[in-house]
Amino acid sequence: MSGTLAGWLQILALVAALALSYRPLGDAIAHVLTTPRHLRVERLVYRLVGVNGDADQRWSAYLRGVLAFSAVSVLFLYGFLRLQNLLPLSLGRPPMPADQSFNTAASFVTNTNWQSYAGESTLGHLVQMAGLAVQNFVSAAVGISVVAALIRGFTRKETDRVGNFWVDLTRITLRILLPLAFVFAIVLVAGGVIQNLHGAESIPTIAGGHQSLTGGPVASQEVIKELGTNGGGFYNANSSHPFENPNAFTNWLEIYLLLAIAFALPRTFGRMAGDHRQGYAIVAVMALIWAASVAIVTVDELHSVSSRAGHAAGAMTEGKEQRFGVWASALFAASTTLTSTGAIDSAHDSYSPFGGGMTIFNMMLGEIAPGGTGSGLYGILVLAVIAVFVAGLMVGRTPEYLGKKLRGREMKFASLYILTTPTVVLAGAALAMARPGERAGMLNPGPHGFSEVLYAFTSAGNNNGSAFAGLSVDTTWYNTALGLAMLFGRFLPMVFILALAGSLAGQAPVPVTAGTLPTHRPLFVGLLTGVVLIVVGLTYFPALSLGPLAEGLQ
Amino acid sequence: MTSSLSPVVRNHLSALRILLVLTAITGFLYPLAVTGVAQGAFPYQANGSRITRHGTTMGSTLLGQNFTLPEDRRRNSGRAPGPDPAWFQPRPSAGGYDPLASGASNLGPDNPVLVRTIEARRAAVARFDGVDPRDVPADAVTASGSGLDPHISAAYAHEQVNRVARVRGLRPATVHALVTAHIQGRVLGFLGERRVNVVQLNAALANHR
Numbered sequence: 001m002s003g004t005l006a007g008w009l010q011i012l013a014l015v016a017a018l019a020l021s022y023r024p025l026g027d028a029i030a031h032v033l034t035t036p037r038h039l040r041v042e043r044l045v046y047r048l049v050g051v052n053g054d055a056d057q058r059w060s061a062y063l064r065g066v067l068a069f070s071a072v073s074v075l076f077l078y079g080f081l082r083l084q085n086l087l088p089l090s091l092g093r094p095p096m097p098a099d100q101s102f103n104t105a106a107s108f109v110t111n112t113n114w115q116s117y118a119g120e121s122t123l124g125h126l127v128q129m130a131g132l133a134v135q136n137f138v139s140a141a142v143g144i145s146v147v148a149a150l151i152r153g154f155t156r157k158e159t160d161r162v163g164n165f166w167v168d169l170t171r172i173t174l175r176i177l178l179p180l181a182f183v184f185a186i187v188l189v190a191g192g193v194i195q196n197l198h199g200a201e202s203i204p205t206i207a208g209g210h211q212s213l214t215g216g217p218v219a220s221q222e223v224i225k226e227l228g229t230n231g232g233g234f235y236n237a238n239s240s241h242p243f244e245n246p247n248a249f250t251n252w253l254e255i256y257l258l259l260a261i262a263f264a265l266p267r268t269f270g271r272m273a274g275d276h277r278q279g280y281a282i283v284a285v286m287a288l289i290w291a292a293s294v295a296i297v298t299v300d301e302l303h304s305v306s307s308r309a310g311h312a313a314g315a316m317t318e319g320k321e322q323r324f325g326v327w328a329s330a331l332f333a334a335s336t337t338l339t340s341t342g343a344i345d346s347a348h349d350s351y352s353p354f355g356g357g358m359t360i361f362n363m364m365l366g367e368i369a370p371g372g373t374g375s376g377l378y379g380i381l382v383l384a385v386i387a388v389f390v391a392g393l394m395v396g397r398t399p400e401y402l403g404k405k406l407r408g409r410e411m412k413f414a415s416l417y418i419l420t421t422p423t424v425v426l427a428g429a430a431l432a433m434a435r436p437g438e439r440a441g442m443l444n445p446g447p448h449g450f451s452e453v454l455y456a457f458t459s460a461g462n463n464n465g466s467a468f469a470g471l472s473v474d475t476t477w478y479n480t481a482l483g484l485a486m487l488f489g490r491f492l493p494m495v496f497i498l499a500l501a502g503s504l505a506g507q508a509p510v511p512v513t514a515g516t517l518p519t520h521r522p523l524f525v526g527l528l529t530g531v532v533l534i535v536v537g538l539t540y541f542p543a544l545s546l547g548p549l550a551e552g553l554q
Numbered sequence: 555m556t557s558s559l560s561p562v563v564r565n566h567l568s569a570l571r572i573l574l575v576l577t578a579i580t581g582f583l584y585p586l587a588v589t590g591v592a593q594g595a596f597p598y599q600a601n602g603s604r605i606t607r608h609g610t611t612m613g614s615t616l617l618g619q620n621f622t623l624p625e626d627r628r629r630n631s632g633r634a635p636g637p638d639p640a641w642f643q644p645r646p647s648a649g650g651y652d653p654l655a656s657g658a659s660n661l662g663p664d665n666p667v668l669v670r671t672i673e674a675r676r677a678a679v680a681r682f683d684g685v686d687p688r689d690v691p692a693d694a695v696t697a698s699g700s701g702l703d704p705h706i707s708a709a710y711a712h713e714q715v716n717r718v719a720r721v722r723g724l725r726p727a728t729v730h731a732l733v734t735a736h737i738q739g740r741v742l743g744f745l746g747e748r749r750v751n752v753v754q755l756n757a758a759l760a761n762h763r
Contacts, residue, residue: 001743009744049571050564068569076573120654130581137580138573166572173576178584185588186595192616195592195600200654203611206756207621207641213602213614214653219592220585237656240699242616243602248746307663312672315692319658322645322693322705325747329699346699347658356663448662470660551664 007327026267056161059502065165090124103479110490113232113465140228143374153501192246226257231342262370277520289369304352319347337362340372342465357548403509428457443470451547461489649701705749
């Protein structure tokens with residue numbers, strides 16, 4: 001079979017798998033978010049926690065729950081990292097320094113999973129398993145909870161209640177994420193991913209040298225790292241490490257897992273809104289952007305022997321694994337940067353100028369195609385609100401989406417949402433570039449060095465977590481600045497989303513008339529895609545032109 | 555009990571309790587259950603797909619190794635040991651095939667350092683294997699993403715056959731046949747790339763007496 005045909009087949013098989021799980025997974029999540037029935041174990045959890053599982057909350061109480069849970073999580077994880085040397089299974093590793101612990105705690109709680117440390121030389125097994133991997137579950141569940149509140153804002157009438165955060169968090173973790181993680185963790189082990197509690201073992205090699213064979217509960221963390229669009233690797237090399245991703249099948253499965261929930265959530269949206277066509281329109285926009293991005297990265301990596309290193313080597317194989325090759329690596333790179341996952345199976349820093357630039361642009365889109373678990377859907381729903389508003393301006397009507405009027409109050413929250421991340425990203429990158437010490441952290445010269453800094457803040461602000469890893473980011477300044485960028489980039493948008501949800505829920509729906517813009521037709525799909533590209537393109541174009549564009553056009 | 559506390563404190567106490575409950579479930583029960591099932595059903599994979607000889611672990615089929623000359627035969631002390639011509643050589647590694655230092659070079663596509671490194675590797679491989687520099691494949695001159703890639707392309711494996719056969723005093727046809735037997739096709743016919751596992755190939759070579 002030719003490489004091109006095989007490459008196409010792996011993409012088509014992925015699309016088919018995602019299409020097959022769209023309905024059952026989306027419907028299952030909708031059921032979990034709407035059923036009044038609690039499981040016995042959930043009732044036990046609510047009793048232990050001391051909350052009433054049957055009482056819905058106002059948007060402000062829901063938000064206080066999200067923020068309290070996240071604040072407690074950051075402190076807990078910070079303490080865990082600082083004290084790991086006193087705990088069992090620490091493998092004799094010292095505590096993580098204060099600035100790096102802050103960065104790591106913020107990173108895992110915000111679903112970013114940016115890593116300024118190397119797992120295999122820094123962390124013991126307990127903190128990976130009971131600290132970091134727990135946040136892989138719950139930060140993903142928080143994202144889905146917040147989008148559930150927003151959907152209820154659209155679907156409920158004249159109420160001030162948007163759901164119960166504790167119930168959403170518990171149900172998504174226990175009923176959706178945990179069973180899927182368990183099943184696919186076993187599949188990954190069968191494929192070769194390790195799962196043990198050994199420390200590193202020194203062994204003789206075939207040629208008479210020595211090598212340290214590492215151990216760890218890798219599969220159980222790997223699976224939720226992808227499924228929850230987290231992306232923080234057990235090892236420094238992330239999913240390019242053979243113990244995390246041993247062959248092309250596990251690689252394909254990991255790409256599927258990191259896309260599955262985010263691509264199924266529009267179904268959940270359509271089902272809860274009582275109109276599946278609304279879900280299809282949203283997923284169509286996501287799929288269009290994803291397909292275009294996969295195409296651009298793949299073509300660029302295949303044909304970028306025009307870059308000097310590619311020309312010297314004969315193919316873009318620097319930073320890529322032989323078992324995956326260029327096609328599977330490009331597919332992973334586009335998918336991971338479009339989903340806020342940030343896991344990598346190849347080194348993005350060594351990608352061609354436009355291929356690597358595309359991974360930055362993917363993140364700049366705001367992680368919406370399909371985006372992070374939950375955060376992708378609420379991100380694109382805000383853009384849908386903007387698109388409806390723009391269309392309303394063109395014809396001079398009060399815009400409405402799913403029967404809810406988009407008045408000044410709603411548009412203020414949507415605008416604030418749209419402005420937050422670019423502010424964090426561009427201000428952070430500008431600040432770093434203004435400081436000689438931080439500029440010195442670049443590994444590569446010229447525009448590519450600027451791309452490294454731009455990538456870092458884009459990744460942190462959009463909660464992606466992947467890196468142009470040449471940049472030296474384990475400094476007090478970068479740990480602090482990127483930690484803050486992750487926190488602002490995660491929680492300010494959540495404030496606006498939940499405020500928007502509360503504002504929408506209080507409205508009585510307006511009847512559909514001949515003048516209502518249908519939001520399930522191809523016209524709307526095109527409009528929304530256009531809004532996504534224009535809003536992002538205009539915001540980031542100057543920064544992109546200084547980095548990847550300048551590099552590619554040299 | 556908690557009703558006398560302020561709502562803010564109560565909220566954070568609820569948050570702490572649910573975090574602890576979910577930590578118990580997803581941070582202990584879940585990984586230990588996965589470990590139990592994995593060790594019971596797939597002990598070979600769960601423990602790192604180890605290669606053993608006479609009961610001793612000699613590596614993992616998943617992790618590349620160095621096949622360099624022993625340290626005491628170094629020509630100049632202070633320089634890293636050179637490749638051993640008796641073995642098939644893996645790809646260049648940014649971390650020297652140390653599993654405690656996985657990672658890539660992270661050098662950009664137009665970085666002059668990377669270009670010079672690739673050109674130097676091409677010349678060195680061509681000299682070492684006695685082939686035309688134009689015949690050295692891309693994977694032989696570029697470092698992998700993990701620094702632990704156990705695989706090379708079939709082209710790079712074939713390119714090394716004559717050198718290995720000469721040093722070991724074997725017929726090239728014998729070594730060629732060994733390489734051909736170790737070529738792995740794409741998974742399920744279409745996933746990933748064709749490749750040769752250098753660790754397994756060299757382990758087979760070691761047994762070929």
